[in-house]
Amino acid sequence: MQGLKRFFRLPEQEQLLVFQAFFAISLIRLSVALLSLRTVHRMAVTIAWRCDESFSADRIVWAVRAAARFVPGSTCLVQALAAQALLIRHGFRPRLTIGVAKSEFDRFGAHAWVTSEDTVLIGEHQSENYTALLVLGC
Numbered sequence: 001m002q003g004l005k006r007f008f009r010l011p012e013q014e015q016l017l018v019f020q021a022f023f024a025i026s027l028i029r030l031s032v033a034l035l036s037l038r039t040v041h042r043m044a045v046t047i048a049w050r051c052d053e054s055f056s057a058d059r060i061v062w063a064v065r066a067a068a069r070f071v072p073g074s075t076c077l078v079q080a081l082a083a084q085a086l087l088i089r090h091g092f093r094p095r096l097t098i099g100v101a102k103s104e105f106d107r108f109g110a111h112a113w114v115t116s117e118d119t120v121l122i123g124e125h126q127s128e129n130y131t132a133l134l135v136l137g138c
Contacts, residue, residue, distance in 0.1 A: 007113065011051045014059075017059070020065035021060075024067075025067050027044075028081045032078060040081065044085040045085050047085060057090075057116055060086045063086070065122070075112075077093075079123070080096050085122065094114045094116045094135075095137075096114050096136045098129050100130060100133055101129050109130075111130045
């Protein structure tokens with residue numbers, strides 16, 4: 001309930017941004033389960049979003065993180081795809097990277113993150129521990 005109150009206190013343009021992030025995350029979350037990564041990526045980066053106002057990369061990432069809390073299964077990949085799609089719509093040239101790592105117990109792990117101009121925007125908490133396998137630009 002607190003989250004909803006905070007949402008309605010936001011300026012209208014930021015409400016729209018959070019709604020777009022929620023829609024993107026929901027659509028991508030469902031698509032990842034049904035389609036190939038390349039198809040989901042192509043679909044995500046070509047969605048025609050309404051962009052009346054330009055937002056900073058930080059604000060877009062904030063909206064994605066805020067919306068992800070309300071979509072079950074919002075993995076780092078889902079959030080990275082949604083962030084990349086919205087960043088493209090706001091004039092950025094982000095790259096999505098998917099990397100892998102092996103833990104000390106020989107467990108395999110994967111992580112996705114988005115960079116723009118060599119700065120990690122989302123997924124930064126562990127990106128340096130992973131070896132990049134796939135980089136998807138816009």
